Amino acid sequence: MSVDLDHIRQVMEEADCLYNEQQIEDAIATMGHSITEKLADSNPLVFCVMNGGLVITGKLLTHMQFPLEASYVHATRYRDQLTGGRLEWKVRPSQSIKGRTVLIIDDILDEGHTLDAIIDFCKEEGAASVLTAVLVDKKHDRKARPGLKADFTGLEIEDRYIFGYGLDYQGYWRNANGIYALKGH
Numbered sequence: 001m002s003v004d005l006d007h008i009r010q011v012m013e014e015a016d017c018l019y020n021e022q023q024i025e026d027a028i029a030t031m032g033h034s035i036t037e038k039l040a041d042s043n044p045l046v047f048c049v050m051n052g053g054l055v056i057t058g059k060l061l062t063h064m065q066f067p068l069e070a071s072y073v074h075a076t077r078y079r080d081q082l083t084g085g086r087l088e089w090k091v092r093p094s095q096s097i098k099g100r101t102v103l104i105i106d107d108i109l110d111e112g113h114t115l116d117a118i119i120d121f122c123k124e125e126g127a128a129s130v131l132t133a134v135l136v137d138k139k140h141d142r143k144a145r146p147g148l149k150a151d152f153t154g155l156e157i158e159d160r161y162i163f164g165y166g167l168d169y170q171g172y173w174r175n176a177n178g179i180y181a182l183k184g185h
């Protein structure tokens, strides 16, 4: 499918900025501090959830100055759509997670099916403990289970379709240096 770049540019021009770069960087630094307090002595295995987790993971890692191993998993359920479908695993963890403390980092906890599936997988593989960190938690009552929360959350956002800082609109604007809400959604 060909992409209309004029549309992609227009989406950014019309979007509402919910958080600017400084607000997000401050939230990431606070998350890094909390994660360090909790995990500094646990030799964790840290997984970025590709693709959306790319930006937050890279930035968060520089606030985690203790021994850890960093790697990635790739799971997707939105595939350029505005609503989620079935979770598809593209890359599962390549190293053994048995007995390890695992930290999963993603851009967003929306309905939470993605994180839940990755948590279940890590537990089935014998992880000693599984913690989660997300840049944003979307406020609504459609969570995969009541009260679902990440262990570390950067920012809360209203119930709109958002992009920037790893989050995409039709595969674009993961590189936007703020968190933006799509006009009309």
Ligand SMILES: O=P(O)(O)OC[C@H]1O[C@H](OP(=O)(O)OP(=O)(O)O)[C@H](O)[C@@H]1O
Pocket: 049, 050, 051, 052, 053, 075, 076, 077, 078, 079, 080, 084, 106, 107, 108, 109, 110, 111, 112, 113, 114, 115, 168
């Ligand atoms: O909480 P949920 O409702 O499950 O949604 C959150 C997931 O959706 C997005 O991934 P997506 O499937 O769009 O793939 P992407 O990371 O490649 O954008 C996002 O990066 C999270 O992984």
Ligand code: HPA
Pocket: 078, 108, 110, 160, 161, 162, 163, 167, 168, 169
């Ligand atoms: O609001 C969103 N924006 C981009 N990707 C997403 N994946 C789940 N929710 C969202």
